[in-house]
Amino acid sequence: MIQNTKAIQETTLRGSPDCPFEFYHIDKNHAKFAMRFHYHLDCEILRVLKGSFTLYINEHQYSLTKGQYVFIESGRVHGGRPDDDECVYECVVFDLNLMFDEHTPGSGWLKKISEHRVKLNECYSEQNDREITKTFDQVFDSLKHKCCAPMIYGSMLQMLGTIIDEQAYTSLTANVSGNYVKQFGRLPLLFRYMYDNFSREITLEEMADTMDLSPKYFCRFFKKITGRRPVEYLNRFRLECAAIRLVTESESINEIAYSCGFKDPCYFAKSFKSFKGMSPSEYRSCSTKNQNASHQKKKAYDSAAVYDRTALYEESAQELANQAAL
Known part of the structure; x- marks a missing residue:
């Protein structure tokens, strides 16, 4: 049976009422090693601890490695996959609107971020953004070590304050014309519409209506923002969804093609090979071989480790078990 391939809107309650932040290792x-495309009204930060991870946020693609961090604003459709089994990454998800009210010092800036009048930079690295990434680490560490709620709130505010202080943001009202501000504000709605409906045919007129633009002006605006035509962008997204499902699902290649919006399996195979450099079957086979090799390597290591009964090994095994349980 073909599964629903829409981008999922998450409505999960994060953390607890006293500390509404959720940490994932x-x-x-x-179970969620491969991140299915989804969106939520929460903000999310992600850091890569080991290996590499390919992440998509609306129109952007990031190839992340150890020491890189991403801030995902609310409403952004995002998803991706680790590039190999060695990848380890962490996420923190939180509702920015629960962190302030009109009486909170600095609430003006927080409200601008919440209302998307200020767009924070998405990608940061230890090499180029050391002051900012140190505050990201403080957020992750405070949650990882289950610090008290005021400590976690404080680390969050310090992170956002450092981003603002380092001017790692774009003020839409200052840098674009009035008409473009309106369209920028509607972009999340467009991407959510595309991702909620990509398994069926989507016309150019439908996409333009979402932005309240004529098809001609919409094409010009969309290409200016993404560097691609709307239909081209949509097809690339469909192919990326198919690539993730080829690795993580057991359906046939044709079933995956249909569920990702391709009505002609031959066209899908041709487009996929042009996009990934190999056919869908080769891509699935290659990924399976890599996974099997990784599992065999782990099995050999585990067998050898039976004879290593030092206290250091026992402590490491317990630490890995604790992390896997988070």
């Missing part, structure tokens, strides 16, 4: 043993 994710390795190959985690």
